[in-house]
Amino acid sequence: MLTNLPSVLGLEDLDPNFNIDLEEMRDWLENGDHRESDDSYYHQLSIYQEVTDTSMDVTSIIQPILNLTTQDMEINNELCTSHLAKAYGEAMANEQREFAEVIVRRINEKVSPVGEITERLLYHSFRPLNKEANDNYLKQESCKVFDAAFEAFYRLFPNGMxxxxxxxxxxxxxxxxxAGVLHIVDFDMGEGIQWASMIVALAQQQKLLxxxxxxxxQITLKLTSIKWKNGDCIYGQAHPHLRFEETKKRLICYANCHDLKxxxxxMELQDLVSExxxxTRRGRRREWLAFNCMWALPHMRRRRRRRHVMEFLKVAKDFLANSDSNKTSNDKNNGIITFGDGDTWEKIEDYSCFGSFFDSYQEHYRALLESMECNFHKRLAEARIAMECLFVAPFASCVALLEKWKEVKEVCEFEAxxxxxxxxxxxxxxxxxKVMARxxxxxxxxxD
Structure with a gap:
C-alpha cells in the first residue's frame, strides 16, 4: 500500500517494509475504540494527527512516496527521537516553522533528563518550550550547588583545564x-580559574630564576579583563561586574599567598588599545604582552559573540605586528596570542544550510554528554544531571541554537x-x- 507523507519527518530511513495507508489512517483516527487496544499504532500515527490539528497545508510539504507497513513494528524511543530531531532540522531548513513546532511538541512528549544520551540532549535542546514544573525545579536545585559543581566539572573534564x-x-x-611586567589581556576572565594555576607556576618560575x-x-603580573556590554553575550550571568569584583579579590589574595605582585x-577594548x-610611546619596553582568548569552553558560564572574538584577535594581531615592525634587532618578541576555541564553528560543512548546522551542533553536545556519562558512575546520576543542567542545557537549548545560527549567517567568513x-x-x-587528559x-x- 502506498501513501504520500512529508519526507521532512525523516522517516525515509526507517524500515522500508513499514506501510501506512492514508485512508486507513483517517479511518483509524476517527475510530477512538482502537486507541487503547493499539497503543503502538497510535504513537506511530500521532505525528499526522498533530499536523492536521494545526490546520497546516499538508499538501505543501508532501514529498516523495514512501513504502511503510504497520505490522509487528516497534520503534525504539531513541531511534524515534533521532528521526524527529532530523525532521526538525529539515523543517527549519525549509522555513516550515509551524511544522517544526509540531515536531518539537512531539519530541517533548518522548524525552526526559534521565533517558539515554540522545533523549537527554533533546530534552535540554527544547526544554524552553516545556512549561513543566520539573524544569524549574531541576534548574533551581542545580544552581544551589553551582560552586561545587563548577569545581568538580572543571577537574573531571579536561576540556577547560x-x-x-x-x-x-x-x-x-x-x-x-x-621582562619587568607580564601583562595578560584576557578576552573573558569569568571565574578567573585559569589564572590561579598561572600564579602558582609564575611564582615558582621566578623563584628558580x-x-x-x-x-x-620578580616580575609583576598584570591582568586586564576586557569589559564587554551586557548584550554582547548569547547567554550570561545577571551581574558580570559584581562577579569580576569577587574574582579580582580572590586572585589578589591568592597571589599574596604566593608572594607574587x-x-x-x-577595561573596554578600545580604551586598552589607547593605554x-x-x-609603548613612553618607552616602557619591559612590559611583555600576552593576549589570551578562551571561548566556548564547556565550563564557561557565558558565551560572547563570535564577532567579538574576531575583533579581539584582530586587535591583538595588529598590535603585535606593529610592535614587531618597530623593534630593533636586539629586541625579543613583544608578545604572544593564546586562543582556546571550544565551539563547533569549523565542523559546519555548509554555512547556508540549517540542517547541516543543526547536525553539527547536536553532534558537538552529544560528544560532551558521552564524555560526562563515561566519567560518572551510575550511582552519581543526580550529580551528572545537575552538571548537565548547568553546563550543557544553557548552550544546547533552541534559544542558544537559533542565536548561534543567526551569528553563523552574519559571520560565516571566520578564518581559523x-x-x-x-x-x-x-x-x-x-x-x-597527556597525563592531564588521561x-x-x-x-x-x-x-601537538
Missing amino acids: FAHFTANSAILEAIPHD QQFGIISQ LKVEE IKKT GFGLKGVRLSSESLMEA EGESLYTVR
Whole structure:
C-alpha cells in the first residue's frame, strides 16, 4: 500500500517494509475504540494527527512516496527521537516553522533528563518550550550547588583545564627573562580559574630564576579583563561586574599567598588599545604582552559573540605586528596570542544550510554528554544531571541554537587561525598534557 507523507519527518530511513495507508489512517483516527487496544499504532500515527490539528497545508510539504507497513513494528524511543530531531532540522531548513513546532511538541512528549544520551540532549535542546514544573525545579536545585559543581566539572573534564594549561605553558615559555611586567589581556576572565594555576607556576618560575641569578627581582603580573556590554553575550550571568569584583579579590589574595605582585583591572577594548600605545610611546619596553582568548569552553558560564572574538584577535594581531615592525634587532618578541576555541564553528560543512548546522551542533553536545556519562558512575546520576543542567542545557537549548545560527549567517567568513604562526609546546609540557587528559584511559587524545 502506498501513501504520500512529508519526507521532512525523516522517516525515509526507517524500515522500508513499514506501510501506512492514508485512508486507513483517517479511518483509524476517527475510530477512538482502537486507541487503547493499539497503543503502538497510535504513537506511530500521532505525528499526522498533530499536523492536521494545526490546520497546516499538508499538501505543501508532501514529498516523495514512501513504502511503510504497520505490522509487528516497534520503534525504539531513541531511534524515534533521532528521526524527529532530523525532521526538525529539515523543517527549519525549509522555513516550515509551524511544522517544526509540531515536531518539537512531539519530541517533548518522548524525552526526559534521565533517558539515554540522545533523549537527554533533546530534552535540554527544547526544554524552553516545556512549561513543566520539573524544569524549574531541576534548574533551581542545580544552581544551589553551582560552586561545587563548577569545581568538580572543571577537574573531571579536561576540556577547560587542558586549554588553560596549554595557554599558560606557552606564555611561561615565551616570557623574556628581562621582562619587568607580564601583562595578560584576557578576552573573558569569568571565574578567573585559569589564572590561579598561572600564579602558582609564575611564582615558582621566578623563584628558580632568582636562585640561579638569572634575574634580580620578580616580575609583576598584570591582568586586564576586557569589559564587554551586557548584550554582547548569547547567554550570561545577571551581574558580570559584581562577579569580576569577587574574582579580582580572590586572585589578589591568592597571589599574596604566593608572594607574587598582582594587579587586576577591567577595561573596554578600545580604551586598552589607547593605554597600550601610550605605554609603548613612553618607552616602557619591559612590559611583555600576552593576549589570551578562551571561548566556548564547556565550563564557561557565558558565551560572547563570535564577532567579538574576531575583533579581539584582530586587535591583538595588529598590535603585535606593529610592535614587531618597530623593534630593533636586539629586541625579543613583544608578545604572544593564546586562543582556546571550544565551539563547533569549523565542523559546519555548509554555512547556508540549517540542517547541516543543526547536525553539527547536536553532534558537538552529544560528544560532551558521552564524555560526562563515561566519567560518572551510575550511582552519581543526580550529580551528572545537575552538571548537565548547568553546563550543557544553557548552550544546547533552541534559544542558544537559533542565536548561534543567526551569528553563523552574519559571520560565516571566520578564518581559523587568522594567519597566526603556531608555537609548538615543549616535550615536557606535551607529556604533562597527556597525563592531564588521561590519554589511553579516556575518550581524549592529545596532539601537538
